[in-house]
Amino acid sequence: MSAATGRALAAVMGRVAVTAAEVGPRFPLYADPADGRWTTTGRGSWAGGFWAGLLWLRARYTGAESDRRAAAACTARLEAWAGADTATRGLIFWYGTAAAGDDDAEAAALRARAARACLSACDPELGILPWGDALGGPRLLARVDAVPGTVPLLAGAGPDGAAAAAAHLHRHLDLCLGRPGTGTPWFRPALGFEPATGRWQPCADPPPGWSRGQAWLLLAVADAMLRPAAGADGPARLAEAATLLLTRGEVLTGPPVPPADTAHPDGPADTSAAAITAVALLKLARTQGPRAEQYALRAEEILDRLTRSHLTGDDGARPPGMLLDGCYDAAKGLAVRHELVWGDFFLALALSALHGVTDITRV
Numbered sequence: 001m002s003a004a005t006g007r008a009l010a011a012v013m014g015r016v017a018v019t020a021a022e023v024g025p026r027f028p029l030y031a032d033p034a035d036g037r038w039t040t041t042g043r044g045s046w047a048g049g050f051w052a053g054l055l056w057l058r059a060r061y062t063g064a065e066s067d068r069r070a071a072a073a074c075t076a077r078l079e080a081w082a083g084a085d086t087a088t089r090g091l092i093f094w095y096g097t098a099a100a101g102d103d104d105a106e107a108a109a110l111r112a113r114a115a116r117a118c119l120s121a122c123d124p125e126l127g128i129l130p131w132g133d134a135l136g137g138p139r140l141l142a143r144v145d146a147v148p149g150t151v152p153l154l155a156g157a158g159p160d161g162a163a164a165a166a167a168h169l170h171r172h173l174d175l176c177l178g179r180p181g182t183g184t185p186w187f188r189p190a191l192g193f194e195p196a197t198g199r200w201q202p203c204a205d206p207p208p209g210w211s212r213g214q215a216w217l218l219l220a221v222a223d224a225m226l227r228p229a230a231g232a233d234g235p236a237r238l239a240e241a242a243t244l245l246l247t248r249g250e251v252l253t254g255p256p257v258p259p260a261d262t263a264h265p266d267g268p269a270d271t272s273a274a275a276i277t278a279v280a281l282l283k284l285a286r287t288q289g290p291r292a293e294q295y296a297l298r299a300e301e302i303l304d305r306l307t308r309s310h311l312t313g314d315d316g317a318r319p320p321g322m323l324l325d326g327c328y329d330a331a332k333g334l335a336v337r338h339e340l341v342w343g344d345f346f347l348a349l350a351l352s353a354l355h356g357v358t359d360i361t362r363v
Helices: 003-023 045-062 065-076 089-100 105-121 150-155 158-176 211-226 235-248 271-285 292-309 341-354
Strands: 027-031 038-041 141-143 190-194 199-202
Touching: 003 027, 003 038, 003 045, 003 292, 003 341, 027 045, 027 341, 038 045, 045 065, 045 089, 045 341, 065 089, 065 105, 089 105, 089 150, 105 150, 105 158, 141 158, 150 158, 150 211, 158 211, 158 235, 211 235, 211 271, 271 292, 271 341, 292 341
Parallel strands: none
Antiparallel strands: 027 038, 141 190, 190 199
16 A cells, blocks of 8 residues: 555544543544534444544554553443434444454443344334434434444344344335436435335435435445345345445546535535545455456545545644544534544544555454
8 A cells, every 4th residue: 555545544543542632531523624623422422433433443553552441441431322222323333343353352242232232123014223213303214324334233143133134224225225217316315204104205304415325325235245144135236226326426436525415516525425435435345346446446546535635734733634524414504624533434444444454344
């Protein structure tokens, strides 16, 4: 790998250390692009696992026992979410523990406990783990950000878990990806279930052009393609879904960093969507399909753009290693050009994989 990506990885890992000193026992969410100061949460919300995951990636990078202890302590603070009614437990517990591998017994035990809790909360009639109400709003939602992390998390809970992972993924593919000739949008990131009618109805928020939603679903598909049990008997369906997301989403031909809402190309960009996409492409490249090399090259192109154009350097104005221009919520005008903890995580994961620090197929 290039010296430039090595320097970028070092800067990102250095930023993790700076952030840890700033936030203490709290969880970083997004940082001001002017000075790098973090807005934090006490319990981590849906993004807490990405901070724990960043600490595990740093521990692997440095090999320091103090970093391993910091990662383990942060992961332990996620325990309260294991029984929460939210499908974002996939994001919280997969990404908060997977980078630890099997080297940390407590992290592995927490991951297994969360997987069992998610399995018990699956709704066999709806075919999904419902979105839940722990974060507010209606409970019976199918959202694309309920799929990444949830697929590998459930798949680790034995045969029943693998079956639930496959059902959860394929049901979301059926609901969220439109079929040609049906007159529906090709991508619907969220749908609500109406018990009175027994039908799913698209939600207005997030909008169909939500680029991070497209990246989330591509990541989930890539994870399932690396885990045959999680794909059940639908490898052709997974390949079809990946192709649709890659082509209609212009992943291989569009700008390396997409707009936060593709319906508003002049609006804010979202580097976190680009970082998620890079990880998904690196995973797809490991499936050894006919376009594996193309996927790997496009992932490296995206990472090159992120590290050259959006990563702060050592200029003294603000901390180095900040991935800027992430967009939390464009419609609400919330943190639209900021450093986002999940953007940092996926950039760190991709760079760690390129430099052999982490096995991309296991995180």
